Amino acid sequence: MPPYRPPSEANSILIRAVRNCPWNKCAFCAMYKGKPFSIRKVEEVKRDIETAKKIFIGSKTLFIGDSDPLIMRTEQLAEIVKHAYRVFPNLVRVTSYARAKTVIRTKSKEDMRTLREAGLTRIHMGLETGDPWLLEFVKKGATPEEIVEAGRMVLDAGMELTEYVIIGLGGEWWSEQHALGTAEVLNKINPTFIRLRTLVLFPQAPLYELAQRGEFKPISPLNALREIRLLLEKLNVNSWFLSDHVSNYLPVNGKLPDDKKDLLEFLDYHIELIEKNPDMTYKVLTPEHIRSRL
Numbered sequence: 496m497p498p499y500r501p502p503s504e505a506n507s508i509l510i511r512a513v514r515n516c517p518w519n520k521c522a523f524c525a526m527y528k529g530k531p532f533s534i535r536k537v538e539e540v541k542r543d544i545e546t547a548k549k550i551f552i553g554s555k556t557l558f559i560g561d562s563d564p565l566i567m568r569t570e571q572l573a574e575i576v577k578h579a580y581r582v583f584p585n586l587v588r589v590t591s592y593a594r595a596k597t598v599i600r601t602k603s604k605e606d607m608r609t610l611r612e613a614g615l616t617r618i619h620m621g622l623e624t625g626d627p628w629l630l631e632f633v634k635k636g637a638t639p640e641e642i643v644e645a646g647r648m649v650l651d652a653g654m655e656l657t658e659y660v661i662i663g664l665g666g667e668w669w670s671e672q673h674a675l676g677t678a679e680v681l682n683k684i685n686p687t688f689i690r691l692r693t694l695v696l697f698p699q700a701p702l703y704e705l706a707q708r709g710e711f712k713p714i715s716p717l718n719a720l721r722e723i724r725l726l727l728e729k730l731n732v733n734s735w736f737l738s739d740h741v742s743n744y745l746p747v748n749g750k751l752p753d754d755k756k757d758l759l760e761f762l763d764y765h766i767e768l769i770e771k772n773p774d775m776t777y778k779v780l781t782p783e784h785i786r787s788r789l
């Protein structure tokens with residue numbers, strides 16, 4: 496397996512509590528297709544943490560994989576997190592991915608507080624889009640209301656929250672509703688971090704097949720920038736806005752609301768540059784062969 500983890504966890508100790516994804520249906524995702532999901536035994540995971548002590552010398556952050564460890568029973572995951580702090584007493588952060596639907600279906604507010612008290616300090620959640628139709632189209636398996644509820648549960652428990660947004664998920668045809676719906680959901684959640692990824696279609700992802708059949712039209716680089724601009728313009732949050740991923744065309748990074756004006760000007764500059772001279776597209780934006788190196 497490649498160890499899928501967010502770029503912000505590049506220096507973290509990587510520990511698998513579950514294997515692969517229990518949902519595995521998102522149309523844009525190629526990560527775990529064809530791989531069965533399973534929950535690992537707590538004792539086995541704890542032994543991995545002890546082994547990691549010999550490999551990760553001096554690491555201060557730890558990431559629990561794979562895609563949805565919160566599907567474990569709360570006391571089991573809490574025990575794994577506590578053991579991580581016992582083995583690595585200098586840890587300052589323990590994080591994991593979580594599906595919104597899993598949080599609201601399997602966790603109470605008390606469960607989330609138990610996990611926070613154990614030391615789970617940050618959750619990475621895939622919003623992808625806030626548009627209800629598009630969420631169904633890409634088979635995300637959660638509604639905007641459920642995503643808002645799950646996000647609020649994470650924040651109310653005292654954890655940090657990253658919400659991931661996929662620029663270009665609506666392609667050319669549904670870009671505007673994607674940007675507007677996403678801004679609406681993010682405004683209701685007010686997450687700690689909003690992190691952008693720009694869609695890259697891999698052959699294993701069902702959306703690739705839809706694009707091949709003409710049922711999905713991938714967004715152009717210029718319209719991807721316009722989409723980010725519209726999203727940013729509509730955001731009313733106190734969040735970090737980050738493009739910390741190789742799939743993005745431009746590094747649009749800042750703290751909202753303070754940096755909003757500068758980020759919009761940065762986007763406008765590049766949009767105008769490419770509108771006037773389309774040849775500039777691959778001179779100023781990340782080229783496709785780099786973007787697809789995930």
Ligand code: SF4
Nearest residue numbers: 516519520521524562
């Ligand atoms: S995007 Fe996340 S939840 Fe969806 S199939 Fe991929 S790993 Fe699973």
